[in-house]
Amino acid sequence: MNLLIAYGLLAIAIITEVLGTAFLVKSNGFTKLVPTTITVICYVLSFYLLAQVTKTLPIGIAYAIWGGVGIALTALIGLIAFKQTLDIPAIIGILLIVSGVVVMNVFSNSVTH
Template structure:
């Protein structure tokens, strides 16, 4: 259940960030409302995940996967491009999340 909560938090964070871009600086009402709802939901589910996942591990996974997925949304939805350093950085983030989950004894599986 703890990873379901973390997954929901990540998903809502990506939705909130994407609609933040679409809100155009909070000048568009519907995307602004969706941003607020998604981010409140994100932090609710993140708080539930933190009941059983160590903060450092949960935050690294949440932030890392949030960055990767938000970058993917920026490419697919907003037609933005990523250069080679950005792609390499994203690959390093993914590698870091995998290393933490596979090798860290801090992780509460």
């Protein structure tokens, strides 16, 4: 698998994970069938795609991108869709996570560009 396809699959894996997490909130602790089903499908698809990506990218790199971007997007969904708030330490923490992913991708020799 070439690098462009791997990053495309990683993007889809991130999107499905974030979508699954949004529906996790709507599942009301797995008591609502439709949101629960969507959550499970999204998580299974996300992990399947992440596993495919690890054929090309090192697991540490792929997981860091998946987790870091997923955290930032999930926090954004929480703000917009669920009217949740973040305090300054939470925002700083998320920015540090995203900064770490950027540093790793730009400067690390572990990522094959």
